[in-house]
Amino acid sequence: MNSYVLQAEDVAIHYGGVKALDGVGITLEKGQIRGxxxxxxxxxxxxxxxxxxxxxxxxGKVLLDGExxxxxxxxxxxxxGLSRSFQRTSIFGGMTVRQQVELASYKMGVxxxxxxxxxxxxxxxxxxxxxxxxxDLGYGEQRRLDLALALVGRPKLLMLDEPMAGLxxxxxxxxxxxxxxxxxxxxxxxxxxxxxxxxxxxxxxxxTVFELGRxxxxxxxxxxxxxxxxxxAYLGSAA
Amino acid sequence: MSLIRTGAQSLLALGGGVAILLLTPSASLLGMFTQAxxxxxxxxxxxxxxxxxxxxxxxxxxxxxxxxxxMGVIFALDWMSAEWxxxxxxxxxxxxxxxxxxxxxxxxxxxxxxLTLAIGQMAYLLxxxxxxxxxxxxxxxxxxxSTLFGVQQSVLLKPAMLFMVSWTVMVxxxxxxLWILRTRFGSVTEAIRDNExxxxxxxxxxTVPRAAVYALSAVVTGIAGLMSSLNTGFVSxxxxxxSVSAITLLMVVVGGFKTALGPIVGAIIYFLFKDLLGEHAxxxxxxxxxxxxxxxxxxxxxxxxxxxxxxxxxxxxxxxRPAGGH
Numbered sequence: 001m002n003s004y005v006l007q008a009e010d011v012a013i014h015y016g017g018v019k020a021l022d023g024v025g026i027t028l029e030k031g032q033i034r035g036x037x038x039x040x041x042x043x044x045x046x047x048x049x050x051x052x053x054x055x056x057x058x059x060g061k062v063l064l065d066g067e068x069x070x071x072x073x074x075x076x077x078x079x080x081g082l083s084r085s086f087q088r089t090s091i092f093g094g095m096t097v098r099q100q101v102e103l104a105s106y107k108m109g110v111x112x113x114x115x116x117x118x119x120x121x122x123x124x125x126x127x128x129x130x131x132x133x134x135x136d137l138g139y140g141e142q143r144r145l146d147l148a149l150a151l152v153g154r155p156k157l158l159m160l161d162e163p164m165a166g167l168x169x170x171x172x173x174x175x176x177x178x179x180x181x182x183x184x185x186x187x188x189x190x191x192x193x194x195x196x197x198x199x200x201x202x203x204x205x206x207x208t209v210f211e212l213g214r215x216x217x218x219x220x221x222x223x224x225x226x227x228x229x230x231x232x233a234y235l236g237s238a239a
Numbered sequence: 240m241s242l243i244r245t246g247a248q249s250l251l252a253l254g255g256g257v258a259i260l261l262l263t264p265s266a267s268l269l270g271m272f273t274q275a276x277x278x279x280x281x282x283x284x285x286x287x288x289x290x291x292x293x294x295x296x297x298x299x300x301x302x303x304x305x306x307x308x309x310m311g312v313i314f315a316l317d318w319m320s321a322e323w324x325x326x327x328x329x330x331x332x333x334x335x336x337x338x339x340x341x342x343x344x345x346x347x348x349x350x351x352x353x354l355t356l357a358i359g360q361m362a363y364l365l366x367x368x369x370x371x372x373x374x375x376x377x378x379x380x381x382x383x384x385s386t387l388f389g390v391q392q393s394v395l396l397k398p399a400m401l402f403m404v405s406w407t408v409m410v411x412x413x414x415x416x417l418w419i420l421r422t423r424f425g426s427v428t429e430a431i432r433d434n435e436x437x438x439x440x441x442x443x444x445x446t447v448p449r450a451a452v453y454a455l456s457a458v459v460t461g462i463a464g465l466m467s468s469l470n471t472g473f474v475s476x477x478x479x480x481x482s483v484s485a486i487t488l489l490m491v492v493v494g495g496f497k498t499a500l501g502p503i504v505g506a507i508i509y510f511l512f513k514d515l516l517g518e519h520a521x522x523x524x525x526x527x528x529x530x531x532x533x534x535x536x537x538x539x540x541x542x543x544x545x546x547x548x549x550x551x552x553x554x555x556x557x558x559x560r561p562a563g564g565h
Contacts, residue, residue, distance in 0.1 A: 052440070054436075073439075074439045074440060075439050075442055075443065075444050078439070078440055078441065078442045079442050083440070084440055086437070090434055090436065090437040090440075091434065091437065092429070092430045092433040092434050092437065092438075093433055093434075094429060094432075094433050095426070095429060095430065095433065099426060100430065103423075103426045103427065103430060103441070104441035104442070106423065107427075107441055107442040107443050108441070108442050109442075149437065149440075149441055150440075152441070153442075
């Protein structure tokens, strides 16, 4: 009855007089990738924090598969299939790669958590590093491990906060294509915050542009790229 | 498989206890070893909190002293047999610590340490002033019954027997701790310690496991308190004083908190400095203090960590664990 995996309606987060988000609305369909772009401080990461329950809403609501999850904490939202990665790599340094991915899968209630962990590790080409300590991995490998932790239990919605940050151009392109293929195969919807415009416009089905805590444009990549206000506010000559 | 190996190591450790017993020439030295072993159990309790929760407690003497007072009061009022009293006291310590833990483990870093200090000192003052129950500053005698688990007290309190009982309890506590830390609970608490926010975003509720670790560490400390009350037959507010917590914390830091062996080694080294060197050097504690500084500067994972690196021929500066190691 409802084709939207995510509906964020009139979402606002205020810190005193500062409006980090002010009446933001975002929708996401099953299997869709939506890129979120905008200058630093525009509110992109705050939107992810709001949707995942990391920040309390001043106003508005978040619906996951039609269910209002606004009142739930981060743990409950994750268990309902709302997952995320972090801007700064967020892994468990003192645990092995497999140990932590398997633990995450177990906590997600996956019956065969070992098989699920193996599948995710293989998907992200981390299986050969299963027994390595996370803190001993290279940066790119840690970013993939961060993604692996978000992917266990096959989430309905995956929110990625600058997953390409710090990667080389080639690594970014590879990860982007991998992500595109993965979302299609696993039917997971993705909200992607990313500064690499080639990646965002290359793999997104829709793009939303933020400025000063508000949405200034939203639509398919071509229309957003052509939007004069977006070009003026953010894309500039790079578009 | 690794649990079987730990079991075999535990049996070896028990054999080691017998060897120490046979090689120790005097009863007074054996008495000192017994005290060191009791403090090693105490240090295991403080160490597991540091290892699994990443939290430093300045108030664990609360549980060390509470075990003694609990036994003393139960015996004075003749409420139940000693065997039941041991179970009840440890259970009460576990429940009390879990409830306290639910509140204080939410507080990070130094603030947590200050809270444990405040709670511990409250207990110290309470024990000092409640003369009617605790005997106040004079303390109270703990009158163990004539038999415990079918063993005559006259046999149990012999230095050799007390040493072996303490040593066996220490080995058993270590084995149980290692087993617990290898379960899913161990992985969960390790994940929370490493990255609490990320843990929440893989579906882990973080407060209850942290409170459970706090309760576990309190129960281990309580076991040390029970052994101490059996050893001395006496408890006083000094058992609850923050300085007792601090000294035990020093043992953990010097020995190293990342392995089960670390706190035990730290306790033994402390008592070697205190009692053996103490006869020849009037400033044994200053030497121990210098050892502490050296360990913190050169080997943050303690003496055991340094020895492990030496054996592996690895890095000079510590802080990293071997793969998959607990």
